[in-house]
Amino acid sequence: GQQLNQSPQSMFIQEGEDVSMNCTSSSIFNTWLWYKQDPGEGPVLLIALYKAGELTSNGRLTAQFGITRKDSFLNISASIPSDVGIYFCAGGLQGGSEKLVFGKGTKLTVNP
């Protein structure tokens, strides 16, 4: 089945640094979503992308939908301690599939 390769698996950074993570696939998607999950809670939607080439920002977060439709990245600028968590990408498949395909997550640790 379709798979998303999300990298890196984990990151350890200093407060104030910028962060970049990405997802790639051999499949084409018509939706890319980025979520953040805090420990013991459900994932929360950060950014939704619906169009190839789309670049969208949400505060210090920026995400882009790759023009090939097979990849997406998420950047976090000037990281702060509350950015700690697990970040998931998810792709919606063409053809109106009811399901999303999720990456395995990037665990972010921010040292004050």
Next chain:
Amino acid sequence: SQTIHQWPATLVQPVGSPLSLECTVEGTSNPNLYWYRQAAGRGLQLLFYSVGIGQISSEVPQNLSASRPQDRQFILSSKKLLLSDSGFYLCAYRDSGNTIYFGEGSWLTVV
């Protein structure tokens, strides 16, 4: 606005006991509903999804079942829990824009 709520938040059950996790969605009609399981805080595994009342699709063979008795209610059940059923269970719904929103999650520990 749309909201999603699942309960209980935490559950400790003995092996062989039954399970019922409930999820409800407000502010939308005929949503697509989903049950996911997450082990060890990583990786979301889709268990079931439903596109309407009484319509359930199972993604993986398992000891669990799902039901949708009402439009905005989705229930995850088991008749006899196994140790391997322990995990973090997430209910979710999909909006008209193909975006999925998650509930708060339910921690299940089978002892």
